[in-house]
Amino acid sequence: MLKITKIALSILFSTCLFGQSETGDVLIKNGTLLTITQGDKENTDILIRNGKIARIQKDIQPTNDIKVIDATGMFVMPGIIDAHSHIGIDAVNEATNPVTAEVWVGDALDPYDINIYRALAGGVTISHAMHGSANAIGGQCETIKHRWGVEDPEQMRMKDAPKTIKFALGENPIRVHGEGSRIVPNTRMGMEQVFRNAFEDGKKYAAEWDQYSKGLSKMAPEYNIRKETLAGILSGEIMIHCHSYRADEILMLMNVLEDYGVNKICFQHVNEGFKVAPELAKFGAYASVFSDWWAYKFEVYYSTAYNAAILSKNGVVTSINSDSRELIRHLFHEAAKTQKYGNLSDNDALKLITFNPAIQLGIDDRVGSLEKNKEGDVAIFKNHPLSIYAIPQYTIVDGIIRFDINNDNADMRIDIDPEEIIPSFFESSTHNHDNCMEGVSEFLFEHKH
Amino acid sequence: MKIKFFPIAVFMLLIMNKSQAQIDYNNVPEVTQKIFINDANIQKNPSTNLGIGDILIEDGLIKQVGVQLTPPIDAKIIEADSAYAYAAFIDAMSHIxxxxxxxxxxxxxxxxxxxxxxxxxxxxxxxxxxxxxxxxxxxxxxxxxSGFAIAxxxxxxxxxxxxxxxxxxxxxxxxxxxxxxxxxxxxxxxxxxxxxxxxxxxxxxxxxxxxxxxxxxxxxxxxxxxxxxxxxxxxxxxxxxxxxxxxxxxxxxxxxxxxxxxxxxxxxxxxxxxxxxxxxxxxxxxxxxxxxxxxxxxxxxxxxxxxxxxxEKKDSTITDExxxxxxxxxxxxxxxxxxxxxxxxxxxxxxxxxxxxxxxxxxxxxxxxxxxxxxxxxxxxxxLTTNPAKILGIDKIAGTIDKGKLANIILTDNPYFEKKSRIKYVFVEGQMTEIKEVKKKKKGGARGKGKENLIGKWTYSVDVFGTQQTGNLTISEDGDDLKIEFIADSNPDEISEGRDITYEDGNLTYVVTVDGGGQEMDIEISLDFEGDQFTGTASMEGMESLPMEGNKISSPEK
Amino acid sequence: MKLLTINFILCFAFFSISNAQQITKATTGIFLLKNGKVYTHDNGVIKADVLLQDGEIKEVAEMIEHPGAKKFDCKGMTIYPGMIDSGTKIGLGEVGAVSLTQDHNEIGEFTPHMEALTAVNPNSVNIPVNRVNGITTALTVPSGGRFPGTAALINLNGYTPEEMYANFKGVVFNFPSSGKRGRWDRRSDEKIKKDEEKARKKINDFWEKAKLYAKIHSSAKRSDLDYNPQLHALMPAVNKTAPLLIEVNKKSDILSAIKWVNKNDIKAIFTGVSEGYLVTDSLVKYNIPIITGPILNNPSRASDHYNTAYSNAGKMQKAGLIVAIRTNETENVRNLPYNAGFAAAYGMGTEEAFKAVTINPAKIFGISDKYGSIERGKVANIFVADGDPFETKTKIKFLFINGYNVPLESRHTYLYDEFLER
Missing domain, CATH: 3.20.20.140 (Metal-dependent hydrolases)
Structure with a gap:
């Protein structure tokens, strides 16, 4: 029996080498399971085999070789998912043009970013590494799994997760391009035309290639990776995640999308989403919001921390995101704030950081709840995760324990500078609310008025 | 990889034509294009050592490699005296x-x-x-x-x-x-x-x-x-x-x-x-x-x-453990x-x-x-030889000491990878360069190229497009390393420190960062020391090098 | 109520940002908090009523009766002293990215005479949004240069800065740092060191001048002294009649700051102190009060333990230091209880963490006779809650600041009321 498992394991590992990422087995015993989709289950075990949830029931007997976690008195929930972050990538903004649909942060993944480990230490197993908000149509994003320890960026990707792209409305693209470079868009009117123009390009391009592939034209149209991507958005192959704040601009984009037959979008930040919650619900748009950030710029001055609650209660699939390498470490606490601001139930609050972001990233059939056959991404807490006293104990990705509070060496870096002994001390600034604008300072304010 | 290279013969002809085109009595031309390397310890390729043998070079190519060859009468003979012969090195990628x-x-x-x-x-x-x-x-x-023939x-x-x-x-x-x-x-x-x-x-x-x-x-x-x-x-x-x-x-x-x-x-x-x-x-x-x-x-x-x-840096920021x-x-x-x-x-x-x-x-x-x-x-x-030759698709003409290949050869006095070895000759397509031995100075010796000689205070002056900028340079020892501080006479309050310091055979190089009107600029400085004097250059990206010289004012008291 | 809100919103949207304190008026009078339990720092929770009158806590006792008092039924609830945030920019900034609404950063390196209190906007929309979480008092701090100005402690209710003033001011001193300013800071270690030394020399000169100024000022030659506002503002600190708030974070900088404080014989409060946990011995030896935070913060070094910032406050407190907690926030000072809560969870414990946002800052600021606990004679800064104030689920039920009953309303609650069902 043991022999067979060993052989099975070695086969498993040999496949790992070629493309597949590593998976593991673990049995978590006697925890209080917060399944999200199937209610809470006390004193229940959960068995992960080959990286997938194999069984959820009481009293599962461990086989000889399996790693067992005693979760007695602890809370076991699905790994937390952050629908908006910028960790694990080396470039955030290609801020040189209002439309840069072709760039892809997935090209520059950084497996050595210590913030991945710190996110794991906050129970986060998946994050949506996004392009920044400098451009109306920014770059494509990447859904990554926090497999801390791997060095090949390919192993960070959540394989087959749907493609997504970052859009941005309002002040940021206007500051960069209108105020910064004196080109369109300089207003929210101009923003609309940038999208319409880009979609026209994509439409025309797709038609040209269609002609060519049918043999109706002899010469290949000029290849253009940007237009190719825009065509991919129109065909529904790439889903839009749009940085947005004000109600009017949210409505604008939904109108434009309707004109071009695009029916899927997740609005990001969407601080004034609460003002147009019925319209968002009707369109079927998703909303991924901050728990309580506001007033850091004018377009978020008329905000409310009750945004998530209003959106949820109006039937909008809502998540709470971090957009911050600090907040990502305690999204469970950010979700808890919806109980302060809007009285969400425990399950609804936890949904905001598990199942709902999974829906928004198109991965809800694989992660986001504790269910049989889903991927083995689990966070285990001492104290209820919505309590201020919650402390993550283990974070498991694909059945592999990637964070274990009892096995944490303080210095968890992988890539060590061969010349520097003591890593630099960074003075902390107060919260940087513009993580989305990373790398664009040089493009701002070249022309002052 | 497809290989497209110049027919070597045409190439060589070009060189010779050119050298014959002009009368130049400042130089005396070579008498012969044949060179005979006598009694070298020949490392034909990384895995084959021929032992003591001879190499005949003709028209920039290796004509013959073997043991106890007879030198042609019209060849210039280089006595290798059991020096080590290797195929000259190939730089696989640079901006040389x-x-x-x-x-x-x-x-x-x-x-x-x-x-x-x-x-x-x-x-x-x-x-x-x-x-x-x-x-x-x-x-x-x-x-x-440094022993390279191809880049x-x-x-x-x-x-x-x-x-x-x-x-x-x-x-x-x-x-x-x-x-x-x-x-x-x-x-x-x-x-x-x-x-x-x-x-x-x-x-x-x-x-x-x-x-x-x-x-x-x-x-x-x-x-x-x-x-x-x-x-x-x-x-x-x-x-x-x-x-x-x-x-x-x-x-x-x-x-x-x-x-x-x-x-x-x-x-x-x-x-x-x-x-x-x-x-x-x-x-x-x-x-x-x-x-x-x-x-x-x-x-x-x-x-x-x-x-x-x-x-480690003198930063006491972390507990000892x-x-x-x-x-x-x-x-x-x-x-x-x-x-x-x-x-x-x-x-x-x-x-x-x-x-x-x-x-x-x-x-x-x-x-x-x-x-x-x-x-x-x-x-x-x-x-350094066969791999880059292969990578660059020139392994038929370079990378080993074999008949028919380009006469790219180095001779060293000891096996190259030993610390005390020195390259004596470099042949590039038969053209010989003799590398003069830089005499190792005794530390603090009379010629004044030992590291100790540097320690002390020096004046300097830089010729900045006609104007002389002057100041002082203090060089001290910092453990095994050197520490360089300098003060410009025009700004006596600001002490700048050199970094990336190297010192070898009388040549000191370092980098200093200066404030050039709100923008930090790196200046690379290279100085050759000779006794109580130095000469050298200060160079910055995008500017021509500025000549620099200086004298010693004082040594530390012993 | 809903209609009223809409009116307010419309006013707001169409007219101006700052003219409307758009929430229901806070009222004053005699208030009696009945049937609740009172949180005390050292005797746990006791059953008692609390009487507020003339802006003060008049009485804390069982079964108080007062015929003229407005009663607040606190059954099942706990009465807590208002929380104090020991480092914020509240009132000094309205909209982060709109620089003309930012009044905390004056031009110049040596501006200790810039008074935060002068620029506090009592009608800032931020104030109601934040106080409804039980934060009644905050130190509002100028930022920027080496000596950016004088911080002021304010109560988060009032029509004028003077009304809000809570009897503590302190000059802020950003101690020269040998750390990097951010990820974009590409200075070499040598350059950082040089900059730091240069800055150190400059502040020493400044301090010497301040000492001389203060000496002459207190002598017979006073009349010959030319008034210098920069040096004048330092006199209380030089004369040790007021503490200096020294912002310092990196271990080696903290040690340098301790030396500097001793050399110059200064009454100091250290703020920030992110690597304080590494030098507790020295801090304890010189008995330096600490204001630390934000607790919800990333570690300062790539090699640091992920919970470094969570656990720092607790480690310092356990070593015997008096520790207060700050958010360093402007519009989200309301997260003070959560910062304290994380400190509590990561080693400090709930009781000590609650002290760090109530009685400890009161002690550090020298106003513990009036603030920081529910005791007779103290300022009536109180909130009543249905549970542990650090827990996010907990709801604040009543709020009193400076004796005023403050409505639990803000832009955020109004927007909720209006838009929940549109």
Missing amino acids: GIPKSDEKRKRPDVKFKGFPPNKVAGITPQLKASSFIEHDDASIKSLRE HVVPRGKMLPGQGSVISLSGSSSQDMIIKDNYSMFLQFTGASGVYPNTIIGVMAKWKDLYYKAHYHNKNLQSYKINSSGIKRPKEDKVLNALIPVTEKSMPVFMKTNKAKDIFRAIALQESTGYPLVLGDVKQIGGAENKLKEKNLTVLLSVGLPKAEKE SKKALMKRKKESYTAYLSQAAQLEKAGIPFAFSFLSSKPKDLKTNIQKLIKHGLSTEASLAA
Whole structure:
């Protein structure tokens, strides 16, 4: 029996080498399971085999070789998912043009970013590494799994997760391009035309290639990776995640999308989403919001921390995101704030950081709840995760324990500078609310008025 | 890789014609083109040692290699006296011979930053390295004197600076030097400043765009050739035309990939299209080793190594225990960097050396460090000769001491990889350079080139376009290292400190950062000390070097 | 109520940002908090009623009766002293990215005479949004140069800065740092060191001048002294009649700051102190009070333990230091209880963490006779909650600041009321 498992394991590992990422087995015993989709289950075990949830029931007997976690008195929930972050990538903004649909942060993944480990230490197993908000149509994003320890960026990707792209409305693209470079868009009117123009390009391009592939034209149209991507958005192959704040601009984009037959979008930040919650619900748009950030710029001055609650209660699939390498470490606490601001139930609050972001990233059939056959991404807490006293104990990705509070060496870096002994001390600034604008300072304010 | 090289004979003829064209009584021409190296210990190739033997060079080629050959009467005889003969080295990738650009680093004035002219965007694949090479650039001489006969030169620039040329390190013009022009395409993850593509993600997207643009462009050109009637003429495009050989997989792409991350990225970029790829200037392989092996890729290791372990900075910021742990990790990392070459050897991944960001004169000391960390001398020699020859597709003409190959040979007084060895002669296509021995000075000796001689206070003056700027220089010892402080007379309150200090045989180099009107600028200073005097230069990127000289005022009291 | 809100919103949207304090008026009078339990720092929770009158806590006792008092039924609830945030920019900034609404950063390196209190906007929309979480008092701190100005402690209710003033001011001193300012800071270690030394020399000169100024000022030669506002503002600190708030974070900088404080014989409060946990011995030896935070913060070094910032406050407190907690926030000072809560969870414990946002800052600021606990004679800064104030689920039921009953309303609650069902 043991022999067979060993052989099975070695086969498993040999496949790992070629493309597949590593998976593991673990049995978590006697925890209080917060399944999200199937209610809470006390004193229940959960068995992960080959990286997938194999069984959820009481009293599962461990086989000889399996790693067992005693979760007695602890809370076991699905790994937390952050629908908006910028960790694990080396470039955030290609801020040189209002439309840069072709760039892809997935090209520059950084497996050595210590913030991945710190996110794991906050129970986060998946994050949506996004392009920044400098451009109306920014770059494509990447859904990554926090497999801390791997060095090949390919192993960070959540394989087959749907493609997504970052859009941005309002002040940021206007500051960069209108105020910064004196080109369109300089207003929210101009923003609309940038999208319409880009979609026209994509439409025309797709038609040209269609002609060519049918043999109706002899010469290949000029290849253009940007237009190719825009065509991919129109065909529904790439889903839009749009940085947005004000109600009017949210409505604008939904109108434009309707004109071009695009029916899927997740609005990001969407601080004034609460003002147009019925319209968002009707369109079927998703909303991924901050728990309580506001007033850091004018377009978020008329905000409310009750945004998530209003959106949820109006039937909008809502998540709470971090957009911050600090907040990502305690999204469970950010979700808890919806109980302060809007009285969400425990399950609804936890949904905001598990199942709902999974829906928004198109991965809800694989992660986001504790269910049989889903991927083995689990966070285990001492104290209820919505309590201020919650402390993550283990974070498991694909059945592999990637964070274990009892096995944490303080210095968890992988890539060590061969010349520097003591890593630099960074003075902390107060919260940087513009993580989305990373790398664009040089493009701002070249022309002052 | 397809090989297109000049017929050697034509090439040699060109050289000779030229030397006969002009009457020049300042020089006396060589009497003969035949050279006979007598009694050398011949290392034919990394794995074969011939023992004591002779080599006959004729018309720049190796005519004969063997034991106890008879020298022709019309040959010049070099008595090797059991010196060690190796095939001269081949630099697999560098900017040798291309001076740094004089263009000032200023923000280009581009109205639409998203659509800059190709030149501003750093996209000039149509340019050839050979057109930038200055045959009398000091770097060529310096590389040759380090034992090299051939270099693969790539242009300087941003994302796609142009095509690499394989050159011979001899010749009286850059045309003469070319062995293979447009041999490779040089690609870097370096964004343009202030315009598209500005970031690494912009560069990577742009590369994919250009690649497929060129691919379809080529397709259209081909079909137009077959049938052009009634079809819109495809427009000529210098950039795309230059990339066509890459899309046809007949031109290798050489990339600068310093870090493991860069290696992974370069591979991911290449994976779907499959053009031949060489990973250049690699400083860190890290976790990428398996991938390299799996993909059967070629690696050019940077000769630059991390700085040796120094005592930790005087920063008492961390408790002793954790400091110890941090030091341990740092040390492990340092060791891992130095063991990379040995690991590649063990894994059977072929590699050579490149000099994009390091100096040829560091070569031997650094290879010795690699050998200390497990690299064999055989693999070291292969990395300098046969491997680069293969990578550059010139293994039929270079890389070993064999009959018919170019007469690229070095003679050393001791086995090359031994510490005390010295290169005595370098032959590049039969042209001989004798390397004069730099006499080792006794420490604090009469000639005054020992490190001790430097310690003390010096005056300096720099000639800044006609005006003399003066000041003081204080050199002191800081453990095993030197510490350099200097004070300009014009600004006596500000003490500047030199960094990246090197000292060898009377030559002191360091870098100092100065405030140039709100912008920090690095000045590289190189000084040659002779007794109580020094002369040298101060140079800055984008400016001509300024002459500098100085005298000693005082030594520390003993 | 809903209609009223809409009116307010409309006013707001169409007219101006700052003219409307758009929430229901706070009222004053005699208030009696009945049937609740009172939180005390050292005797746990006791059953008692609390009487507020004339802006003060008049009485804390069982079964208080007062015929003229407005009663607040606190059954099942706990009465807590208002929380104090020991470092914020509240009132000094309205909209982060709109620089003209930012009044905390004056031009110049040596501007200790810039008074935060002068620029506090009592009608800032931020104030109601934040106080409804039980934060009644905050130190509002200028930022920028080496000596950016004088911080002021304010109560988060009132029509004028003077009304809000809570009897503590302190000059802020940003101690020269040998750390990097951010990820974009590409200075070499040597350059950082040089900059730091240069800065150190400059402040020493400044301090010498301040000492001389203060000496002459207190002598017979006073009339000959030219008034210098920069040096004048330092006199209380030089004369040790007021503490200096020294912002210092990196270990080696903290040690340098301790030396500097001793050399110059200064009454100091250290703020920030992110690596304080590494030098507790020295801090304890010189008995330096600490204001630390934000607790919800990233570690300062890549090699640091992920919970470094969570656990720092607790480690310092356990070593015997008096520790207060700050958010360093402007518009989200309301997260003070959560910062304290994380400190509590990561080693400090709930009781000590609650002290760090109530009685400890009161002690550090020298106003513990009036603030920081529910005791007779103290300022009536109180909130009543249905549970542990650090827990996010907990709801604040009543709020009193400076004796005023403050409505639990803000822009955020109004927007909720209006838009929940549109």
